[in-house]
Amino acid sequence: MPQKVRVRFAPSPTGPLHIGGVRTALFNYLFAKKHHGDFVLRIEDTDQNRYVEGAENYIVEALNWLGIPFDEGPSQEGEFGPYRQSERKHLYEKYALELIEKEHAYYAFDTPERLDFHRKDHEAKGKTFIYNWHNRLKLDNSLSLSNEETKAKLDSGAPYVVRFKSPQDEKLLLHDIIRGAIEIDTNVLDDKVLFKSDGMPTYHLANIVDDHLMEITHVIRGEEWLPSLPLHQLLYNAFEWAAPEFAHLPLIMKPVGKGKLSKRDGEKGGFPVFPLSWNESRGYRESGYFPEAVLNFLALLGWNPGTEQELFSLQELVETFSLERVTKSGARFDPEKTKWYNHQWLQKKPNEELASLFDSVLKEIPQDVRNEGYVEKVVELIKERADFVTDFWELGDYFFEAPTTYQEKAVKKQWKDDTPTIISQLTMVLEPLTDFTSENVEAKVKNWIGEQGLSFGKVMPPLRLVIVGDMKGPHLFDIMALLGKAESLARMEKAIRVLG
RNA sequence: GCUCCAUUAGCAUAGUGGCUAGUGCAUCCGACUUUCUAUCGGAAGACAAGGGUUCGAUUCCCUUAUGGAGUACCA
Numbered sequence: 309m310p311q312k313v314r315v316r317f318a319p320s321p322t323g324p325l326h327i328g329g330v331r332t333a334l335f336n337y338l339f340a341k342k343h344h345g346d347f348v349l350r351i352e353d354t355d356q357n358r359y360v361e362g363a364e365n366y367i368v369e370a371l372n373w374l375g376i377p378f379d380e381g382p383s384q385e386g387e388f389g390p391y392r393q394s395e396r397k398h399l400y401e402k403y404a405l406e407l408i409e410k411e412h413a414y415y416a417f418d419t420p421e422r423l424d425f426h427r428k429d430h431e432a433k434g435k436t437f438i439y440n441w442h443n444r445l446k447l448d449n450s451l452s453l454s455n456e457e458t459k460a461k462l463d464s465g466a467p468y469v470v471r472f473k474s475p476q477d478e479k480l481l482l483h484d485i486i487r488g489a490i491e492i493d494t495n496v497l498d499d500k501v502l503f504k505s506d507g508m509p510t511y512h513l514a515n516i517v518d519d520h521l522m523e524i525t526h527v528i529r530g531e532e533w534l535p536s537l538p539l540h541q542l543l544y545n546a547f548e549w550a551a552p553e554f555a556h557l558p559l560i561m562k563p564v565g566k567g568k569l570s571k572r573d574g575e576k577g578g579f580p581v582f583p584l585s586w587n588e589s590r591g592y593r594e595s596g597y598f599p600e601a602v603l604n605f606l607a608l609l610g611w612n613p614g615t616e617q618e619l620f621s622l623q624e625l626v627e628t629f630s631l632e633r634v635t636k637s638g639a640r641f642d643p644e645k646t647k648w649y650n651h652q653w654l655q656k657k658p659n660e661e662l663a664s665l666f667d668s669v670l671k672e673i674p675q676d677v678r679n680e681g682y683v684e685k686v687v688e689l690i691k692e693r694a695d696f697v698t699d700f701w702e703l704g705d706y707f708f709e710a711p712t713t714y715q716e717k718a719v720k721k722q723w724k725d726d727t728p729t730i731i732s733q734l735t736m737v738l739e740p741l742t743d744f745t746s747e748n749v750e751a752k753v754k755n756w757i758g759e760q761g762l763s764f765g766k767v768m769p770p771l772r773l774v775i776v777g778d779m780k781g782p783h784l785f786d787i788m789a790l791l792g793k794a795e796s797l798a799r800m801e802k803a804i805r806v807l808g
Numbered sequence: 809g810c811u812c813c814a815u816u817a818g819c820a821u822a823g824u825g826g827c828u829a830g831u832g833c834a835u836c837c838g839a840c841u842u843u844c845u846a847u848c849g850g851a852a853g854a855c856a857a858g859g860g861u862u863c864g865a866u867u868c869c870c871u872u873a874u875g876g877a878g879u880a881c882c883a
Binding site for chain 2: 318319320322352353354355357358416420423424427431434435436438467469471484487490491492493496497498500501503504505506508510511512515530531532533534535536537538556558559561563566567568608609610612614615616618635636637638639640641642644645647648651690692693694695699703718754763764765768769772773776778779780781782783784
């Protein structure tokens, strides 16, 4: 019977989740749901020095906002809890000892200062200090010391760490779902610390132990972990545990320049790098992005379905996703494209929903101009050219307030000596209309232009200026119809007074 | 420096041992009987370089270059 798929997202609560972390979470979620498995959130807080207040809540809130909640995690306990490593602290030591027992690990007493000295010393000579087979016997540890000496040190309470004894002269054949086979020579590996002198495990130990205990079947994480894969594989071997499958996701790179995407890029480029706001940094949510759009662009960053479809709902992503179709190389982040995704999702939203979102910025506008579905009709006309709900006001302010000023450049270009006369005559044409629909007004105006032997250019642009105050907006007659006869005529008369 | 990973147009990517290398964003140009950051139509633009293997390579192999990651008692 095949094992149930279980994946985990294991962030460190050292700050807000950034967009790369969110994508890792998303891919884990998609993979889990595709295979009807479990998505586990595990908080990797083994480094007390880097703990940041509020970061864990932030992570949970971000996942919820995006609609990719975890099945098990803190405050959502399953049978594999607890889900914070700090609360699992007591578990790890015995595994470290087991490895020492099996001679896959050893005690090391070297002080951080001493190691630092070695590193600096090597660096000065143009060499790299690696704590492993070639020098471990010259360093201060239970391999170089006799059993008695080691015991004496331990008994005296001397601080120690536990290091992994990486094997010598072995060729390790690793497998990654995205990258395929990876071969590595164990001689270049160093003896990583597994257990710290403060009594906490390092990431490496805690990670392997927890993944095993939590019955994780697939480890899907960022490419920055690829160099740790040999160590992790070796640890599974040492414990004689079956290793999960691994998939290392490509990194998300800066829009311009070198390196991976960072918080500063967002500040420079004026786009969010966090799902939710964090202190001064605005999040995608606060910038007006829909969770659907964020999910959508994130999914297509480093993954594609192999078809030309670009717009996916979460459900469609779950159905279509596969790790085999994840790209191998880093993906440069394109903030422009994220807007396009939001634009697309905005078009899909019902006018009613958009209107109610828009309504909240409209609270200063008197109720009587926005009753009877007026806002919905406005939204219908302007949404096509909007990327965000927050664009609506800029795009359609004239639906709520008559122009108080007229765009200068347009006035210069469009407002000729005879324009006031034309507009004035036009008011008289429109005055008797009882059926003030877009089609009817359009027919009347065009007809009149024809009768007068005028050109469209002489009438239409100034008329737009008069109604809108600017040379923008959707089809002019749609605007006039929605504003209504009284308001349209009032604006025409006002413009004649103001612009003369 | 060392180790590992990658390399199709400005960006994200599809794809193939052999027809004009496909798509989206961005760009430019047209159209919508003259608004537009919308829509529609069109255009331009790529297989990093050099060696092999092969009848033939963007596709397979090697080298170089470039980019990325790691190299902590951080994750």
